[in-house]
Amino acid sequence: MRLASAQGRWLLAAMILGSGMAFLDGSIVSLALPAMDRDLDAGLTGLQWTVNAYTLTLAALILVGGSLGDRLGRRKVYVLGISGFAVASVLCAVAPTIEVLVAARGLQGIGAALLTPGSLAIISASFVPEDRGAAIGTWSGLAGVTTAIGPLLGGWMVDAIGWRSIFWLNVPLAALVIWLSIKHVPETTGEQDPIDFVGAGLTAAGLAFLTYGLVDKSWVWASVGIVLMIVFVIHQKFTPNALVPLSLFADRVFTAANICTFAIYGALAASGFLLVLQLQYVADYSPLESGLATIPMTLIMLLFSSQAGALGARIGPRWPMTLGPLVGAAGLLLWLRIDESTNFWTDVLPGAIFFGIGITILVAPLTTAVLAAAPDSQTGIASGINNAVARTASLLVVAAIPPIAGIAGKDFADPQVFGPGFRTGTLICAGMLVVAGACAAALIHGRKVSPSLLQAED
Numbered sequence: 001m002r003l004a005s006a007q008g009r010w011l012l013a014a015m016i017l018g019s020g021m022a023f024l025d026g027s028i029v030s031l032a033l034p035a036m037d038r039d040l041d042a043g044l045t046g047l048q049w050t051v052n053a054y055t056l057t058l059a060a061l062i063l064v065g066g067s068l069g070d071r072l073g074r075r076k077v078y079v080l081g082i083s084g085f086a087v088a089s090v091l092c093a094v095a096p097t098i099e100v101l102v103a104a105r106g107l108q109g110i111g112a113a114l115l116t117p118g119s120l121a122i123i124s125a126s127f128v129p130e131d132r133g134a135a136i137g138t139w140s141g142l143a144g145v146t147t148a149i150g151p152l153l154g155g156w157m158v159d160a161i162g163w164r165s166i167f168w169l170n171v172p173l174a175a176l177v178i179w180l181s182i183k184h185v186p187e188t189t190g191e192q193d194p195i196d197f198v199g200a201g202l203t204a205a206g207l208a209f210l211t212y213g214l215v216d217k218s219w220v221w222a223s224v225g226i227v228l229m230i231v232f233v234i235h236q237k238f239t240p241n242a243l244v245p246l247s248l249f250a251d252r253v254f255t256a257a258n259i260c261t262f263a264i265y266g267a268l269a270a271s272g273f274l275l276v277l278q279l280q281y282v283a284d285y286s287p288l289e290s291g292l293a294t295i296p297m298t299l300i301m302l303l304f305s306s307q308a309g310a311l312g313a314r315i316g317p318r319w320p321m322t323l324g325p326l327v328g329a330a331g332l333l334l335w336l337r338i339d340e341s342t343n344f345w346t347d348v349l350p351g352a353i354f355f356g357i358g359i360t361i362l363v364a365p366l367t368t369a370v371l372a373a374a375p376d377s378q379t380g381i382a383s384g385i386n387n388a389v390a391r392t393a394s395l396l397v398v399a400a401i402p403p404i405a406g407i408a409g410k411d412f413a414d415p416q417v418f419g420p421g422f423r424t425g426t427l428i429c430a431g432m433l434v435v436a437g438a439c440a441a442a443l444i445h446g447r448k449v450s451p452s453l454l455q456a457e458d
Contacts, residue, residue, distance in 0.1 A: 018119060020142065022116060032166055036101070049102045053103070055394050066387075069121055074121050078115050082115050089174075090167070124136070142302075152295060202235060262392070262393040267436075271332055277413075308320065323358075325440070333427075
């Protein structure tokens with residue numbers, strides 16, 4: 001279909017709202033962590049697992065989600081994921097203890113693993129080639145905007161209603177997405193190979209042990225996780241129906257883009273986790289004020305993401321993926337000024353502007369590069385691999401940085417403890433973005449995203 005058609009616009013709306021719901025939930029939950037800590041006596045470990053339980057199941061099962069969509073029907077699996085996400089959100093909303101909340105967040109991650117790869121795969125399979133780049137750019141920008149809106153909306157809801165309300169919000173959103181998907185989204189499929197559930201089990205177990213080892217600072221459990229992940233890679237090499245087709249990594253752009261994805265999304269997740277806690281624990285911002293501090297990033301992504309996607313399709317991904325992380329790293333360095341006497345205009349706003357520009361520049365070209373490097377029949381699994389890399393990075397970096405930065409113990413929320421840890425962790429995140437930019441410059445040599453994306457212009 002064409003992007004300018006009525007069905008094309010409704011399809012894109014369904015994909016943006018559904019995937020945006022998952023992105024929105026992640027950013028809102030981070031903002032509500034201090035309130036959850038006070039209500040459920042969670043402690044730092046409980047807060048980490050509130051974030052990590054969701055990311056763990058999402059990262060471990062997102063590859064299965066992409067494969068299921070290719071095999072059973074992308075719309076069917078997408079709607080199933082939306083439904084499961086909504087049910088798990090209700091369980092989060094009524095959780096009486098931190099343990100129940102963590103378990104429900106894990107169930108939310110399963111729903112997200114089904115819906116997240118489906119959105120991009122449906123867009124790629126449904127639109128004509130010359131509209132695909134613009135559609136992906138619009139999806140990336142507006143889905144990213146929902147992520148940025150999260151702190152603002154979530155801050156108001158946590159302040160005015162309570163942290164449980166952020167999970168109730170998902171129920172009406174899910175109902176709307178299901179209706180739009182059934183009415184306007186055509187069913188598409190990909191390869192019909194059997195699904196590698198053994199590989200999925202190895203991934204889930206390996207990431208679980210590795211995450212537990214990082215959070216608990218136990219090298220024994222972390223080593224078990226590493227061994228299981230090595231076994232997973234060996235299994236993928238020899239199984240006839242691999243969950244991760246290693247042949248995809250023969251393409252240099254696909255490999256380099258996923259290396260960049262790991263560094264970028266690990267830095268994004270950890271810096272976001274640290275920022276909202278720094279603003280509340282050290283700068284004494286309310287949840288709403290913390291959300292308001294991120295509005296500049298929202299506006300930048302809203303105004304310029306589509307143009308960034310079109311530019312990336314024309315000139316290729318190398319320079320956007322090189323420049324974007326470096327600009328984002330500059331934004332993180334500017335946030336090092338945030339402390340007990342923070343001034344929004346001089347300490348928060350400049351970093352938000354630079355960070356927003358950097359992310360806007362890089363997200364759409366990165367996403368399009370990954371999909372363009374894969375055959376059309378494998379766009380679902382390629383999207384799943386890239387999302388798994390992103391979520392795995394988020395999981396491991398959020399687990400690792402607090403103990404590395406010295407944020408630990410019962411007094412972790414004390415400004416004298418959290419402030420220095422925030423600065424150390426933010427410097428690590430900035431370094432990861434610099435590495436991502438250098439990787440793109442060295443390994444993605446000006447290659448155009450896909451000739452088909454430029455067909456109309458050529």
